[in-house]
Amino acid sequence: MKIKVWNTILQLSKERGVKASVIINAIEESLRVASAGYFSHHEPITVSFRPEKGELRVFAVKRVVEAVEDPSSEISLDEARKIQPAASLGEDIEIDLPADTLGRISAQAAKQVIFQKVRNAEQEKVYLQFAPRIGEIVTGTVRRFENGNIILEVSKTEALYPAWEMIPTETFSRGETIRALITQVQKITKGPQIIVSRSHPRFLAKLLELEIPEIANGNIEIKDLVRQPGERAKVAVLSRERDIDPIGACIGVKGNRILNISKELRGEKIDVIQWSAQPTTYAKAALSPARIDKVLLIDAGEKTMKAIVPRDQLSLAIGKKGINVKLASRLVGWKIDIQQV
Secondary structure, three states: OEOOOHHHHHHHHHHHOOOHHHHHHHHHHHHHHHHHHOOOOOOOEEEEEEHHHOEEEEEEEEEEEOOOOOOOOEEEHHHHHHHOOOOOOOOEEEEEOOHHHHHHHHHHHHHHHHHHHHHHHHHHHHHHHHHHHOOOEEEEEEEEEEOOEEEEEEOOEEEEEOHHHOOOOOOOOOOOEEEEEEEEEEEEOOEEEEEEEOOOHHHHHHHHHHHOHHHHOOOEEEEEEEEEOOOEEEEEEEEOOOOOOHHHHHHOHHHHHHHHHHHHOOOOEEEEEEOOOOHHHHHHHHOOOOOOOEEEEEEOOOOEEEEEEOHHHHHHHHOHHHHHHHHHHHHHOOEEEEEEO
């Protein structure tokens, strides 16, 4: 049977970024499945598809016998001669799917491939493209809103920005661009689902790396990082070079570096502190911007300590709704009680 599909296959391959061989194999498989209704005895079906030459055959091979015992592989001499008048006993004959049936099935198969097989190949391509990029920051464009979530277009692919991964204080409009962190790439029934976040601590870590060369080149290390997205974050840093002030480098001249990051995070305040292996020293720094007189270790086993603060520093040490001391405790990994002098 002569068919004209080669140009269509090439066009589809180019548009979808899928190899022509993938489309051809998918059409062959669809033809094999669809033809099973005509070859009703579970015959092994052969598909000979050479689209570049416009040739298509679907057939089963059967042995001509006197008495048929296995209809899937044998055919009687009388039936064989209806197909091939010169057929003889012991001969193998090829039984072609009729041209009208083949034409109808091939059209259905091609349509099925476009909506299913090719889509599967596209989905696998998307997964392989984005799965290695988990932990990277990408830029996407807001396309639509669904049940409180945002659908972004990232490199011509849709990504899900869920409500629970958003910074509470932010709002976006259709067409606006967003920077976010890829946190997951899942294989689901509908295809790969790319999930992004702006509230994840690693998003702030990557922003710091992008804004501060000393972090990017490894001269400054981020030891710990905690966030209350949209409100406050605390970052503990350590310099690998004696002549580099880690806090000054992170804050930048006139605070420009940290202000750029805070602006990206919709005004989230970012405290940069010096990391210390000594828990009380670390806790004293972690309670920044409050001025702490001293920190006392109460119970090493229970990991509890007490911070002594002047009266005028009490509310600053605790923070709005207790956020400062809560973040400091999370950063250090100890429970910190605040006591006024």
